[in-house]
Amino acid sequence: MKNLGRELMSKCESCTFRRKFDQNPNSFWGRLWKWHIGWCPGWKLYLKSLDEAKRSQIRDKYA
Template sequence: MAESNCADCTLRAKYDQKPKSFAGRFWRWHINWCPGWKGYMKSLDEAERAEIKQHYRLK
């Protein structure tokens, strides 16, 4: 499997800058079903995963 670009995703950066922008809202919607994002999250250690879940208010 190819390495994920989720850590450096331009849409994720747009969400971080302006969450209510179209690009930001699209990224947030997209991560709910994106297999790349799910793989990225599984690749993180538990502490990093918890930090991202808290930052983006994920379940």
């Protein structure tokens, strides 16, 4: 199970949907990604893996 978490989490940094959100948050794909991170276990693990400063930046950007 831990390996699965690492795999999911490693994809969050370079997620295609995340890039779509960064390019245009109001696009269909941007909104889909925003909805997805609300329940994605990989995203939650990814946030936990970051140091507090980086986590705060990510939350401010995507909250």
